Amino acid sequence: MEKRKLSLLLDFYELTMSNGYFKDGRQNDIAVFDVFFRSVPDGGGYAVFAGLEQVISYIKDLSFTKEELDYLKSKEMFDDKFLQYLKNFKFTADLYSMEEGTPIFPNEPIMIVKGPIIECQLIETVILLTINHQSLIATKATRMVKEAKGRTVMEFGARRAHGYDASIYGARAAYIGGVNGTSNTYADFKYRIPAMGTMAHSYIQSFDDEYEAFKSYALNYPDQTVLLIDTYDTLNSGILNAIKVHNEILKPKGKYLKGVRIDSGDLAYLTKKVREVLDENGLTETKITVSNSLDEYLIRDLVTVQEAKIDSFGVGERLITARSEAVFGGVYKLAAIKKDLGFVPKIKISNNAAKTTTPGFKQVYRFYDEDSKAIADVLTLYDEVINENEPYLLFDPTYPWKQKLVSNYTVKKMLIPIFEEGKLVYKTPCLDDIRVYAKKELTTLWKEVLRLERPHQYYVDLSQKLWTLKETLTANYRKK
Amino acid sequence: MEKRKLSLLLDFYELTMSNGYFKDGRQNDIAVFDVFFRSVPDGGGYAVFAGLEQVISYIKDLSFTKEELDYLKSKEMFDDKFLQYLKNFKFTADLYSMEEGTPIFPNEPIMIVKGPIIECQLIETVILLTINHQSLIATKATRMVKEAKGRTVMEFGARRAHGYDASIYGARAAYIGGVNGTSNTYADFKYRIPAMGTMAHSYIQSFDDEYEAFKSYALNYPDQTVLLIDTYDTLNSGILNAIKVHNEILKPKGKYLKGVRIDSGDLAYLTKKVREVLDENGLTETKITVSNSLDEYLIRDLVTVQEAKIDSFGVGERLITARSEAVFGGVYKLAAIKKDLGFVPKIKISNNAAKTTTPGFKQVYRFYDEDSKAIADVLTLYDEVINENEPYLLFDPTYPWKQKLVSNYTVKKMLIPIFEEGKLVYKTPCLDDIRVYAKKELTTLWKEVLRLERPHQYYVDLSQKLWTLKETLTANYRKK
Known part of the structure; x- marks a missing residue:
């Protein structure tokens, strides 16, 4: 496909919000957004992540032409200084992502964007669109x-x-x-x-x-x-x-x-x-x-x-x-924002407990048993370290009395840096390598997770630290 | 959207077939293909036709670059003369179509392509893809x-x-x-x-x-x-x-x-x-x-x-x-092919009577009653004329004893020329005009056709001539 000019392919509210941040002088506030999904299509037990290569390509090309800026100006909603900012737009944020072909599960970040809040908003729509589409079809194909x-x-x-x-x-x-x-x-x-x-x-x-x-x-x-x-x-x-x-x-x-x-x-x-x-x-x-x-x-x-x-x-x-x-429901939610004293974790409360977001800047560890089978993913704060030589207590974040102490496991950090301060630091594998990787990765899943009907729900847990943070924020909110 | 190079966006078999026609010396055989669909999504009573503007744009741009031809050559399946033909490709066919925003019904041609059989095949995939996608969404929106x-x-x-x-x-x-x-x-x-x-x-x-x-x-x-x-x-x-x-x-x-x-x-x-x-x-x-x-x-x-x-x-x-x-099932079927003695109508027989195609080069007339409500579409041979001053016998092509003699009606030819011998003869209306037309056209349908649940099945009939042709071809086939 020849080069596409997709910079205006975004929900209009990304622009009204960005202009708002800009006018409020908050354009340099650093935010953390998680990309995750809540349920697997067709009642399946896993999904397969795809679309990263196109997201990278889109971000690399993100810029605004005079014609695009003239169009925005014609809407009579945007500040001239904001349009000037877009004219000089340069992507400076960090992007972390799982690799294409990786099995992914509900309620875990599959991508994290960390950077100036305007940049995070501007790329939301194309990230979701790309990931939602390709993950949907890749999963169906498997x-x-x-x-x-x-x-x-x-x-x-x-x-x-x-x-x-x-x-x-x-x-x-x-x-x-x-x-x-x-x-x-x-x-x-x-x-x-x-x-x-x-x-x-x-x-x-x-x-x-x-x-x-x-x-x-x-x-x-x-x-x-x-x-x-x-x-x-x-x-x-x-x-x-x-x-x-x-x-x-x-x-x-x-x-x-x-x-x-x-x-x-x-x-x-x-x-x-x-x-x-x-x-x-x-x-x-x-x-x-x-x-x-x-x-x-x-x-x-x-x-x-x-x-x-x-x-x-x-x-x-x-x-x-x-x-x-026909829908893959990836969403993009604010997880933290940097204020003067450092990152403030953010939570979106919902009457539906499953829809309450998990706050903070996070990492995902995948736990494997001795047979290299994936047994659980654990969401941690980004800088938490898991020592494979020590037993680790897995517990269900909704029913924390459901616990399992595991030892003889290995872990893998699932989110790896793609862009660092706007610089591409990841080399996209060729498509055949992605395909081979995807096939191999599926063999790490129990066949109970792979089956079509009523599959085993793969465990996506929280670390003790993260769980405590989420509980505290929820309790604080309730007190208000 | 900037100019897209979509010439290789076609099912590979369009190329193997075209190369086959070419090698057989049949590249100038004139064929007639119908675009139609068999059922309305969601059990609805009508669909709304959309996508013509993009089909026109695609056909106007259809050409093959050196890079594309080199790729085809690398497949080691295509004759050099065929590749030369593609290099000099020029669209010379006729395209007839309903207008965007028109209510359309199962089993009637919504588009007809008539021209050298290779050209007809090469554009099949993008025509279907474009029409299927946009008609699906336009219909859903209504x-x-x-x-x-x-x-x-x-x-x-x-x-x-x-x-x-x-x-x-x-x-x-x-x-x-x-x-x-x-x-x-x-x-x-x-x-x-x-x-x-x-x-x-x-x-x-x-x-x-x-x-x-x-x-x-x-x-x-x-x-x-x-x-x-x-x-x-x-x-x-x-x-x-x-x-x-x-x-x-x-x-x-x-x-x-x-x-x-x-x-x-x-x-x-x-x-x-x-x-x-x-x-x-x-x-x-x-x-x-x-x-x-x-x-x-x-x-x-x-x-x-x-x-x-x-x-x-x-x-x-x-x-x-x-x-x-999520699927709009438009198909593309051969209806006639020109041999030395003129067009030979073609039929695709199916054990499922509803899937047997209607042969011949056709026109669609929409009948309106005195209140400008659409009462039936009638498929005719292309050159049949309907005289509004004479009563017309509508009959069900599957149950021909179900008949109705109508008078005081008006008719409208639904398929209009878009390309004639490769030349664009149609001016695409602006989008707002298409939208207004679509809204107005829906008012010509009975509310029984418009309702969501178990709508009235709008009549799509055949003229006596066309019905006889179809029956004869089916009977001839059975005799074999």
Whole structure:
């Protein structure tokens, strides 16, 4: 994608607030904002973090052109000095983040922005938008890939995506989540996500009959002949013509029918029948691909319950839009603000205890047991140190009498510096490395966390210090 | 949005097919493709067409750079002459379309592409992607606006959109669908969709107390003071501080508290209480805005059932992602292909009768009764003429014995030329005109078609000629 000018892609209130801070002379107040989410889509047990690379790119390019500033001036709401500030805008804040491909859990910071409060507000919208979108699709993809049990999964959703970016970054996120490729040529051109595809029904229909269409394709692509066999009648026409083309066109050239695709009908029944017919004709190596509004539940049913004969899944709209739950609810909440005497932790109280935020500038430690399985994440104050040589008391922040003393564990700091005082200090891994990392990271989760139905709720705890701080602030608030 | 290079944003099979047509010497075969959809999201009775302006812009810019062609060459699948063809690519086809803002119905062409088959294939993906996305959001918006019964509806969803384009073009589509404005500054900058917004909870939290925050905002925006009153406690703190700020800051300046916003809690209960308190304090003109995961069903409940005291709705994720049904299923099907003797209509048979396509190069006529209410759409062959002075027999294409002879009707040709032999012959209306047109068009529908629950199924019929053609092709196919 060519360079995008996204600096005005922000909720208007970021500007009214920023102008307000500026006019109040508070533009240098240092704030800490947490990015976190409250629940996993589809009732899942984990999500997969994605989108950091695009956030970095956006922040690096953040600046305001004369045209943009003229537009803002025309709103007659903004102080000239504030517009001057934007004209000279320079990002100077710190950004901490988990790495792309990391499993993430509700109510833990997955990103922290620390810096002048105006800067924090200006980047809120694009951070959330980017992270919410890509984490949504990456997470959904892992679920489909898991249920495919080693079979190929292809992302075929471009035509149903919510706009151009959704198709491109959606393909990127799906690839992080483990799909093997995409139908989206741009995603291959730009991100080297393997693009694949053979023919639509229109190709078949454009010929006088199905056999002529298959023959044309086999002649044009003898090494990659994958034929769509459901245009007229899968069992009485499509598969028979496909075999005929193999025998008459491909075999004489020493080639082999690579695959067939079925895009409609009863996929369990049809694939079993087609497999039989292929095998009876000696085409045991020909692969069967299916598509048609598939998702993780249908894939699971086909693979595990129906024992359909499928080698490869093409998933479209239900992946690229995460149709069953199309919203990833990442939020951006103030956690602390620096006053003269140092950081003052901030809390947002809610009648709903789960919606009360966790105050302070924080770090997240992931605890692993001796088998390298993740057992809990613990939110701490940023400078707390966890000594792996000492037992550590994990406890539930809502029900603190639920406790577990762990020893023989290792910990990993999950939030790492990306920008320090505006300077990029992180090197984004290449996409294939992110994908490998994501796959490996999923193996650190218990299978009880990974399952689709009623997964185990992974523990996200607070350190004793942080818990005490939160309780104190809540109690103080109640006293008021 | 700056110029986008989207030429490679297409499903890879469009390229394999196009290369195949080219190698077969069929690049000049003229094809007709229909864009249509099969069902309305959310079980609705109508959809609203949007996205044409972006389709036009994409087609005008369609060309292939050296870098793109080098990439394609690297796939080692494409003929050099085909790549040469792409290098010199020039769009020469015809595009017919309904106008943006038009109510559309299942199984009727909303767009038709007629031209060299390669051109038709190359633009398939972006046409579908654009139309599917924007029609989805425009339709959803009309539902919310309708249930708000004249109250303001604002699009607040940028942070939950599926990428940058989804936030921008989603705001555009929502505006076509009738929302009054957006939180998305870019959408205002680029499309003059009124952007609005005041403050987030973080603004309140960044001060030592709520009153100080409100005071700061009122001083900075005395003419546009809308205060978010639910950060701590709406009734015991927020509304009281808002009134205090009115009395102490705004009133002495001759200003007035413009509004309050509530983003959590029981919106029905809270708005009634807040209205009471405002009125008791003489603030009868202060508006109440609510937000928090709203959709058309919740809006209907608040307005019609709960009689909540709400002046304005901010709708976020459930509009910008169309969360309850995030897929608009527009498809692109071959309808005819020109052979030596003229156009040969093409049909895609399906075991599911509803999925069998309607063949031929077509036009859509909308029939209106004497009260200018739309009574049916009739698909005809493109050159059929309907004489308004003669009675016309409408009949159900699936149950042809269901008939109605209509007279005293008027008809409108719904598909109009956009490109003719590659030349743009259509002037896109400005966005505000599209919005006005969309609103007016909805008034041509019976309220039974507009309702949310079990709407009347608007009639989409075939002309006698077209019906006979479809029956004949189906019967011919069966004979094979």
